[in-house]
Amino acid sequence: MAGSQEGGYPPAHALTDSEVRFLVATIQGDHTDVRTALQNRGDVDVTCTDTMGRNALLLAVQNGHINIVKTLLQTDECELLHLEEALLVAVAKNDLRIVDVLVKAVYDDRLDDDDDEEDRRISRASNSQFPEEMTATMLAAQLDRTEILNILVTRGLRVPNPHDYLCSCQVCHDNRSSDSFGYARRRLNTYRALTSPTYISLTCRDPIARAFHLTEEIRKVTTVEPEHKEEYRRILAKLETFVTELLDHCRSKDEMAVTVGGGEGEKWHKTSPGVGRLQSAVQCNQKKFVAHPLSQHCLQQMWHYRFPTWRQLGWVLKLLVSVGITLTLPVLALLYWIMPTGKFGKWLKTPVVKCIMYLASYVAFLVFVCLVTVEKLTAPQLDNMQPAIQAILSCIFQLFQSLDVMFCTGFLWQEVKQLYHMRWTWYWKSSPYKVIDLLSLTLYITHFVLVYVLYYFTSRAGDYFKEQDRTTLLRNKDAVATLHLYHLVGDRPQWNSGDPVFVAESLFAFANVLSFLRLGEFLVLNNSFGALSITVGKAPFSIMKFLLMLLLIAVGFLFAIFNLYFLYSGNIHITR
Template sequence: NATRTFLKLSVMSFETVVPLQVPQIWGDRQFSYFTPDITPIILAAHTNNYEIIKMLLQMGVSVPKPHGVRCKCLECSSNSDADSLRNSRSRLNLYRALACPSLIALSSEDPILAAFQLSWELLELSKMEIEFKSEYEELSHQCKRFAKDLLDQTRSSHELEMILNFRDDITLLNQENSNDLARLKLAIKYHQKEFVAQPNCQQLLAARWYGEFPSWRKRHWAVKLLTSICIGLLFPILCLCYLVAPKSRCGLFIRKPFIKFICHTASYLTFLCLLLMASQHMMFTDKCNEGPAPTIVEWMILPWILGFVWTEIKQMWNDGLQDYIDDWWNLMDFVMNSLYLATIALRIVAYVKYRGKKCRDDWEMFHPTLVAEALFAIANIFSSLRLISLFTANSHLGPLQISLGRMLLDILKFLFIFCLVLLAFANGLNQLYFYYQTRAFSTFFETLQSLFWSVFGLVGLHVTNVTANHKFTNFVGATMFGTYNVISLVVLLNMLIAMMNNSYQQIFDHADIEWKFARTKLWISYFEEGGTLPSPFNIIPSPKSIWYFIKWTKKHIYRRTTSKRRERDSAIGEVMRHLIKRYVAATIRHAKTEEGLTEENFKELKQDISSFRYDVLGLMKEKGSFLKEDKSSNKESNLKHANHSPNNSTASNGQQKGKLISKNIHSSSSCDRSAARYHLASEASFEYELPVGNTTKHLLKTVDEGAGTEQLPGRAAEIGQQRDQRVERLEELSSATTSHEPSTE
């Protein structure tokens, strides 16, 4: 605050004394770096600058929430009419700022929920703002990655459970059972695949799934198979025990998610076996009876159908209509159950209305029995294909099942183009051959059938021939038929293969995430408190169901407030703060790791070296006079020392001196390295009679080249060796002088 006040007063005083001369070009908006809608906090959010964002938020600055794309208010209409491009770019800049991880972490009480909602909103915007689709998708992925990174910071199961079980709309009814993974369900709803597939989350789910069998994954596959078969065969007994005594050991055993999954699978396999028995007509039936009575097998199938219908009703009631429709398997169940109910209704109508016997060939086309048999056959196909959903639990079959579902979307896209081509050529061929009444192209419907089956090679070229001698008509018809086959087989069919290959490759590239997300959806459906009993036992009223209904009614009539929510909010708030602190610390640590040596580091190093050079040169200039005065005395002392000392002692003294300097520099701290550099230069100049300028320049050059203090000890040893060589040279000169000169007193 003091610094800010000082800068503000300095600027004010400077403006009063010296008027600022701003170039005219700076005032032009066309030469500005940013558009007018870019504010300081938006710019800081674009660069993900945590410190600046935190400072601006503390000062009360915020990022405005942009209006929706479909907003028809006066402001949006006027901005769009004035400049649609500027309006779209401004919205993109706002969402780019809102998607900043630092801004979400600092401005939101629940960063994970904010990331979920913003990611979903950006994904919807990418479908509407097609021009900026890639930008919005990247921002959506950034929000998903931020939520996943926050979950990475959990360090204990307690923190993880608090995050995954947290819900902001909790009521008294849910407070007693707050262990329902509400946040994880919300992540599935918003398609947060990275968050759901995060290892910490998957570890918690696996621990809950294999609650009674913690070592299930370590067992041999044969042991797993035998255990599953035994539990599956015992599912009727377990269901009866649960109906009679829900709190008994067997009742609690069947409530485990993994056991519940095995029991439901065994029940569905039993239903498929009954369908197979019904389709084989193992019991003799009268084919001429227009209204036959149900067989024993059909009576056995009826409870399963009623149980499936009751399960779908409960699921729609609990999840809501929108969430129920979003799941494609629910739509398949709805169609399957509708077909079975329609079959039952038509069989009842046929049994009541048609009592006589009549040859089946004489029945009318839409006879209730015939329609019921057709619907029952279609329902059997859906029932068998419904078993594919269980493949998600397996790590090998799960990705294949997901790829198959993605390919079905490609087939639907292909059929749209194929139907257009089919209708076009069917119209032309029917118009051409209508007058000849050929069997293949006599009617529009027959033409459609002929063209469709020709794709599979079941229709030959002879269908284009006519009985009359009209060669031109035959040529035109054959050309049209050949062109259709080229377009449908060569172009469209290969395009479908390429699309399916692309879809499979996308799933294969993210197979682990896609499979874990799909498996989590399957597991969550068995984590629910209700739906313990499979069909047909779920249609039997149990004491537990009656007790739950009374409890639900009582809690909705007598509502009361408690302090549990405040305690829960304070606990989850503390966990969120810990996660954010860890996330910020990890982000800073990661940024420093990837940053390495930048241009700023080299500039700072260059400035330090320059300041060190000037300091050393200044000290050398101060001692220059002292060097000149004592130069002769130093030479005489060195000569005298060379004459009176042994060679080995002289050499060893030089090496010890160099090693001593090397040791001092190597052991010095980082803050004393400048003094060490100066000490090395002065010692080298005073003790070893090296030129001061050359020694200093060489040392500074070594530092400038990046050697640093790591190479200075080696340089000190080199200086010691040079000193030894000089001493030896002086001894040789001295001995030569004494041998040639006459001896004097």
Template structure:
């Protein structure tokens, strides 16, 4: 009676209660109401709660419950999850309450996206589990206790002994914090106790940094950047020294990596333009497969260093953790483009040295379309765009710019949703206008290219959003400058009227409705962040 047989006993002997359905057993009711004493008494008598099966479960019992009453089956699952998500049940049945709360919150969040009818209920229960984990972390009274919580791993003992003193930064695994990131427990990560410890680790061996004025911080950062080659050499030779330990602090690592990437961007600017002493001779631009100069060689060394850093990150974090971060995808695309540029330059250089290019120098207008040098320059320009976009990643260390960066990512998702709807609208009008002008395009004496083909129709409608096209695109014009096919209501006039009405409707739907809808979506995402 204290377990899964309560509903059968109730239905067989006393019928349904006026207050509770037969699916709500005493242990479920006690857990839902957070009655610790009653729940503890029931647990001591062997009371249990059977965990709901997966939503896609095809066992005989689940099939029978769905056939009998699908609504009652769904309510049974919800009532069971209410009991499982209660703080009383987690405290009295789990040896690792925080881990249990993380997993249950993640499961409830997934159920909310699959069972849309009860989405609000599952979201509320998921939020309750997240709050419970934060309430447990809120009970910590010292840094040692916070470290004990955040360092706990899934294989650790149920009752770990607190360390006698705060361990050094190198021994902090923060497995529980990494698990919170994996399960997207934002409230837990943003908790003041967690953030205070992370700040302490971030400014390790620089305890008074946060109290310094902004001007002093800027001067010290500038000095560290200038001394970076010397400090790096000292770190390589004497890694255990005091200066070497300072270089191992997260803040110094971040400062050095940021400075290195800034120098890399400066090299890209020099390679893309002609600056002073780095100005290249004009004959170089007319040679296919030119040898690399000093700036390009330095860029190559930086790219190889970035590739080595990404390989180390994959080795340390694991491939699955690496691909879950979108910024790693941006780094991968950027480095892949640079390596493709290197391969094309090597191919062009080899062809030039084997004499397969013919006479040189030669005007660029006479080069083949698929020349390796031209292809390498095109890929290199795309890689530069990704490199400068990588600066946005640094915004997350600032409390003012960080929300803007997150909002930008959410707005990209809004734009993707908008593009799907916009594609349907522009396709419908492109097909309609192309059908009107397709017949006139077959006549070689008629000059009307705006909607002659489906591709041209797409281009004309797209650029019309930005005011590039004009109203005269719907007028049917003769190839002869002295002949016009549009006169009164004669030939071509009906087509022009219908096309003008369709173009007017397209502008109304696309610009007035869809574009303003996109602005509203982006504003909503910004406000939520």
């Protein structure tokens, strides 16, 4: 017992003197005494433990005595020494030599790569300091032990992917029923290992794509496991930092194309840099990755790749070029329709030119909308003009309305194409103005349908009264004749409040408001207005939350006032 106290180890209970000397020799690294005790067994039990439940193998691993570890692994009782627990301790202490020895003892070199580490576990100590689900690979990945993780991964050991949270298999159902918090904790530990930069780099051919995929998975988990929300946020921040730091290691255009463009190296040299990776980064809300100077450089290259002189132009020349493109927009559209694959057609596909053309066409659409509104304002004055002028002005206003219909048809076709080429979820995430687009298009289309339906009813009513005299039917208040007469009456005060004309005009007015709001999307092209638009875009959510709280308070006060005064509702007298 004195020897154990000299070695700094607490006195052992229910141990023989030989076992105490055996454990003390293990702690002190006395290989000769340990080997002698194993050869002359006597009353020495190899699996004996100290008061803290640690056997000789765990003590040797904790103190870094590799020779003693090798000697203990050669005994017949080595499988009873909690090899998995010893391996976890060696990984935690970052002792590469002992890990290599234990891995050879625990795992057969001929194991298939497809086997999960869960099937290779050896016994664990009952008082283990590690969670039940923890494996050597998981621990090495969480601690970023690069060399140790390389040894484990080389032998085919992987961290098993967690099941979906809504998985209905029997194992997940039993885990959720027996210990829901432990089930959530196991998922958290698994994601901590899966998101390790070292583990991703060693096990994935495309670390950035893997990081983006894990980001989407973890964001879904945070919505159903809010108790670990802060831990998952730290994991997401680590992933974002990892993929951003990978960009700092790009040294050439080829590496830049592979990292940012997703492997489109040929396009980088001949046409434009690929932006597949950037699109995925936007979908996963990887702000640091997108804001990185390398990503911004690639975006600039893509934005001007067939019009490089645009960046060198001053604001005056840029304005003149934009006005020129706007004025020649119909001609440019016709030329592109004739030769879309020619050199000029490819120049028109340059994103900066496409942006100018789209902005010009949208502004033209708003101008035609305003002209249609002017036609409604000047409609009463047309009666006082000459018939020839009335006919000309009517044709012009009908042309404007027809152009509005054509623009709306084109915008609708554009949205259909975007839905076809995008996923439904990404379509909504691509721009916060998609709701405004669909709503304004719906209102415009409904307006035009109502206008043409009313035109049809008016024409049919005119034909109805031209066929024969309907005076008798009108005097008898015939329902059909009265309805046709209603469609011919042009006096607004005689119309019903729910008349289709009023509905169509209301829809058209609301659609015009949304169309002008749609111009806010182009503010992001400017550095100053872009930041302002983002700030303003976040404000409505805060305002809605404040109004909701205000509404709850108002409702509470209303009920309180009602409870106080409802008994006196019939006894209120106003005196003067």
